[in-house]
Amino acid sequence: xxxxxxxxxxxxxxxxxxxxxxxxxxxxxxxxxxxxxxxxxxxxxxxxxxxxxxxxxxxxxxxxxxxxxxxxxxxxxxxxxxxxxxxxxxxxxxxxxxxxxxxxxxxxxxxxxxxxxxxxxxxxxxxxxxxxxxxxxxxxxxxxxxxxxxxxxxxxxxxxxxxxxxxxxxxxxxxxxxxxxxxxxxxxxxxxxxxxxxxxxxxxxxxxxxxxxxxxxxxxxxxxxxxxxxxxxxxxxxxxxxxxxxxxxxxxxxxxxxxxxxxxxxxxxxxxxxxxxxxxxxxxxxxxxxxxxxxxxxxxxxxxxxxxxxxxxxxxxxxxxxxxxxxxxxxxxxxxxxxxxxxxx
Numbered sequence: 001x002x003x004x005x006x007x008x009x010x011x012x013x014x015x016x017x018x019x020x021x022x023x024x025x026x027x028x029x030x031x032x033x034x035x036x037x038x039x040x041x042x043x044x045x046x047x048x049x050x051x052x053x054x055x056x057x058x059x060x061x062x063x064x065x066x067x068x069x070x071x072x073x074x075x076x077x078x079x080x081x082x083x084x085x086x087x088x089x090x091x092x093x094x095x096x097x098x099x100x101x102x103x104x105x106x107x108x109x110x111x112x113x114x115x116x117x118x119x120x121x122x123x124x125x126x127x128x129x130x131x132x133x134x135x136x137x138x139x140x141x142x143x144x145x146x147x148x149x150x151x152x153x154x155x156x157x158x159x160x161x162x163x164x165x166x167x168x169x170x171x172x173x174x175x176x177x178x179x180x181x182x183x184x185x186x187x188x189x190x191x192x193x194x195x196x197x198x199x200x201x202x203x204x205x206x207x208x209x210x211x212x213x214x215x216x217x218x219x220x221x222x223x224x225x226x227x228x229x230x231x232x233x234x235x236x237x238x239x240x241x242x243x244x245x246x247x248x249x250x251x252x253x254x255x256x257x258x259x260x261x262x263x264x265x266x267x268x269x270x271x272x273x274x275x276x277x278x279x280x281x282x283x284x285x286x287x288x289x290x291x292x293x294x295x296x297x298x299x300x301x302x303x304x305x306x307x308x309x310x311x312x313x314x315x316x317x318x319x320x321x322x323x324x325x326x327x328x329x330x331x332x333x334x335x336x337x338x339x340x341x342x343x344x345x
Contacts, residue, residue: 009088014041014048015163019171019302024272025288031295033288035275036168039308043081045278046164046188046306050150051081053159055089058146069094069145073135075235076105077307078150078185083112094138096131098123100235104311125241151243156187157194164188165195168302174199178294180287181304182208182237182280183215183254186246188304193250204294207251208280208287213238215246216254233259233325236280236306255287260327262286263316266309270317278312281305 007013017040025033038046058064069092072082079095086093093114097106098121109116123130128137139147150156168176179196181189193205209216212230215238217223229240237257239246266282269275277285284303295301315321322328 010042011052011085011088014043014052016167017041019168020273020275022269022273022275022285022303024268025285029288029292029295029301030297031299031301033301033303034172035281035285036164036302036304037275038304038306039277041081043077043084044308044310045077045081046160046304047077047081048084049159049163050153050156050187051078051085051148053162054148054150054153054155055082055085055091055146057155057158064091064146065144066090067144068092069142070148071135071139071142071145072096072148072150073131074150075184076101076109076311077236078148079109079114079116080105080112080311082148083109083114086114087112094135096135096138098131102235102312103314108311150185150187151239151241151245153245156185156245157191157247160188160191161195162191165192168192169196169199172300172302175300176200176203176302177299178204178206178291178301180206180208180284180291180301182284182306183246183251184236184239184280186243188306190245190247190250192304194247197250205250205252206287206291206294207254208237208284209254209256210234210238210283211256211258213240213256214242215239216256218242219248219251219254233327234262234279234283235312236278237262237283255290257283257286257290259325263322263327266316270309275305276309276317277305278307278309279316281307281309282316 018037019034022033022035041048070086071094073096083093095114096117098119100121119131125132139145196203210232212232214228217225217228262283265286266277
């Protein structure tokens with residue numbers, strides 16, 4: 001028996017995430033800013049969309065059959081989403097990630113039953129020990145397996161074209177004027193913008209990149225300049241490769257942001273909006289302040305907050321980690337004594 005008010009499985013709750021007005025950013029920028037909260041997906045990120053779409057497409061195409069293995073190289077969110085879908089569908093899941101991953105993200109992937117392999121973050125993309133190459137090798141050696149390869153998988157774009165774009169268009173009643181999203185694998189901004197620009201070609205699509213990434217210069221000059229590559233702490237923003245899932249022609253302009261203000265912006269959102277984003281969400285909102293000349297009082301700006309901060313409690317939301325990385329001064333978080341009551345705040 002199936003109840004009318006019940007879902008058949010957790011996978012039916014993917015998508016239809018809420019659009020929430022950001023009060024402080026709207027006031028500061030004298031415009032209308034709305035956040036698409038992808039943390040409301042069951043896996044707490046936008047990557048649930050591609051995980052389900054890509055696995056079901058692989059099933060339809062005969063690339064994956066019962067007893068098969070799902071393989072991916074991931075910074076965390078895609079891996080968690082794939083692990084969630086694979087667990088329900090009965091597939092093995094092997095995920096390759098880097099030493100940059102947070103403790104929480106690794107633990108969450110393992111909680112769904114995935115095998116997690118840690119690779120050195122310093123390894124160049126084509127080095128045999130990089131998380132990209134390790135995933136490719138395992139796929140080649142494993143029958144009945146699929147390598148999702150989100151950076152070069154059309155499903156990454158198609159999932160957001162089919163779901164996220166129509167949701168935003170409907171939620172804004174077609175009034176959206178600016179769409180802002182971080183660019184990592186590129187699926188979220190590319191698929192969504194493709195749909196939105198088909199509805200209204202005048203919608204401005206603004207990409208958020210990290211200093212230390214190659215994407216902004218590639219968008220400007222069409223050249224992958226390895227001199228642009230520098231270490232940075234932000235996760236889910238920027239790349240040292242050029243993914244085919246980034247449709248540069250649909251992005252009007254890129255804005256780059258630094259680690260510290262982006263991370264502090266995320267922490268600020270938790271305290272001012274009661275919204276607790278991950279680093280990429282902080283980067284996206286920080287970028288809005290760099291883009292302020294793009295907006296008018298009548299603009300309708302939609303910014304994507306890709307995931308939830310619960311996956312970063314030992315990093316972004318850890319005073320110790322923030323201080324150790326010179327993102328937070330000790331005076332900013334040491335308890336202060338209230339003399340009258342003696343309480344520690």
